Amino acid sequence: MAESAIKIEGLHFSYGKKHVLKGVDLEVPKGSIFGFLGRNGAGKTTMIKTLLGLQKPQAGRCLVGGLDGVTDTLEVRRRIGFMAEDQQMYGWMTVSRIIKWVAGFYPTWDDKFADELAEVLSLPKDMKVRELSKGQNSSLALLLALGHRPDIVILDDPTLGLDPIARKDFLRHVIDLLQSRGVTVFFSSHLLYEIEPVADHIAILDGGVIVKASKTEQLRENVRRFALTPAPGANFRQVPGILDALKVGDSVSVAIDGCDPAKKALLAEMSVNGMTETALNLDEIFEAYVIGNRGRELSAH
């Protein structure tokens, strides 16, 4: 893997007795657009807050741009741009005033670039923040996250609450603005169709651990679905890398990770009359990883 923009090692975090992160290990390559997937409540925001140094982990560490998120908090925040889900800003301020206010925190704030962004994002500078539409609000939050020209941008469910058109618009801006500049984008979302077209890397967080982290294309290559009629006594749990096995009428649909000839041969043995292989989209891959039964339900057959 190339040099890491973000490196997380053995991260543990719990709210009282509730363990949210149970040893997360993750590396985000420099210059990548990294899709961070997980269900609602999986711990994505918790992990991002820990990355930003907003909360201290019980164990493990986060390195952002080579800096420790816990000890070098301010420097980490200076280097990254962050946009939270459903970001709430100071409603009584005008757009230009909040830009000035946020600029005060960054020594590297680029006023010219911020003006350009405001123009690109069509932000009315004299309007009060509370009068902005949701789309404009997200655009403003994006401007405030990018105005200091960060190397790493963390977006936590940035399109939450936006309608489909506004969401597409927003993503177009993000990609236009960031992809060309070699900025590392850490994009957390539970909306897979949002991430699929833009992310070159994917990580899936489930049950407090990263269940899969890989390049997007590689993931698509490696995860396959097979439809077959099971032979009597077929035990799908024996298939290494099985993610899900669903009975559909007389046949069974099996999702496999790390598909290779040996696994295919093993599956063929469990089939009565051959099998068909199909590729999965990211949505299906995510579903297989997160709610897949690992062949347990069909083991008894």
Add this chain to the structure above:
Amino acid sequence: MRVQRIIHQQICQLRWHLLACLGLIMVLPIEEAAVNMHAGAGFHSIGMAVAAIMFSPLLAGLIACANVQGDLSEKRYIFWRSKPANVKKLMALKFSVGLIVSLAIIACPIMFAVVSSALCGRDLDDPPVKYYVPVPVMVAVMTYSLCFGCNVIVRKTARSWLLGILLAGFVLVVPFMLPLGFTDIVSDIGLWALGFYPATVFAISIIAFVFALYAAQHDWHLKTNLRGLLWAGTGLVFLLLMLFSSQVANVRVLNEKEIESHWRPYSLDKVEGKPIFQGRSYVNLDDSNISLERFMDERHPAIVDRVSRRKGDTYCQPYPRAGGVYKKAGDDLYALVIHSYWRHIEKTNVYENVYLRSYKLTSGSWKQASELDLSDCLKEGPLRTAMRLFDNTLVVCIRNSLVVLDVTNPGELKQIDKKVKVLGGSWSLEYEDRKKEIAVPLVPIDNISMEERIRLSIDLMYRFNYSDNDIYESSIVDVQDGKFAFFSVSGRDLARFDVIRWDRENIYCRFGTSRPFTILESLSGQWYEEYGTLVEDGKLYCRRRNTLLVFDVRSGRRIRKLGHFVRMDCHIDDMGILDDSNILLSARWYVSSGEGRSREQKKFLYLLKNPE
């Protein structure tokens, strides 16, 4: 972090709150100034400006909550925390900006009072601003800090404000719960104001501030629910009320006894330390049990009743109005009374005769034993009478004259000396008197000690009025270790004047200190001397209607309230300090009889533990 931008943002964030608070705090002074202007006294305000300062802790708390509320809602908190902002520095800046603008707003009524009074040529020290301003301002600083801290923790404006105010109130009164010997909310807090109090306020403010910084840094906050807070608030309010009520009902009642009596007046007097009730019974107090030992036959009227009857066109006015000055000679009990006779001629009362009479208790009734005609003391003008007994010497004052008598045997009144037209008028102490040296004429009597002369001189100067006076049984002068001081009770405060020297003609006095009455103490109305004030053994007792206050007034100390006795629907008629220092009260209760609006009167004697 660019500090100017943060300060600018903070002021902008607070601007509407500040304007609202400014409006709230200035409405009373402006109202008073407008009323004054309407009355032709010029556009100035002092009293209401001072009153407005009393509300400053509430407003400071409000500004504190408004100060950080905008930053602490969960989503907004993440917004600014995700920026490279030094939380402690940012919160400290916010705290400082809010505190400074709070103090600026609190200063507005004071500035208004100073400027408007100066323009109208009014004296700012009336009422004494220095008493009322510093403590509320200090409390405001503490309330601000506590509300700031509460807001960081609770993150709900109204709840934080309420909690902050309650905590500040709690901090203010909690010393009265602790075994620190604090009993007086005015004097002890006033005492604190000179020492402990700024330290406490400063410490609490610092603790709340530092706590707020850490709470913001570590995102500590409570998930409060309204029901829990209401219960907690109710508990705190209850505790505060209990503490406050301990401030107004902290004199222990040792015993009380309902008295069946159709006679009036309900006076209490003493003879050789033994209390006499209504001039008819001794009050026996054995182990705090109250019992009456009647020495007068029920069929015979008391002295006052007998002589105050109208005889033709002539009326009789007794002194003392209730009872007499009692003296024992051997086993015999005597009562000494001044009787003045007057007629109503052409709309004026014309005094024709005045007698000093002694009555001897014989077979359950008062028999006149001796009489001295003092009518030559009567000159033009209204009548005023007083007397005081010093062992076997009785000093009688009639109008401006003094008569000294030997009453070793009260059955034979012997005049020793008479000084005609030697007394001045009766004076009351004004606020202006506190700024200068006062000269009190020394009564020209050589038959009593200098201590008694000074005491009598001061009492005659300030209490020898043309209506009733209690000179025969009490004094407003305190003597401690040879130092004399006397006291003045006004609607505003209780003031001590110290005797600084005396010569053959005058006693020279100067204002020492004062202790303002609290709202709670003035609930039943303003305090005045004529309601009954007496000083004994370093304690001042003042009573009015349903309230008795006891103060420690020893010289060289700050005046402190020791006890507060109050009973609603009660009327205190008279009181006496017993030899064992306990207090005996004669009081009436008005009880609804259940028929229409009529109220039944019940008579009680209370034995109270003298507070220390």
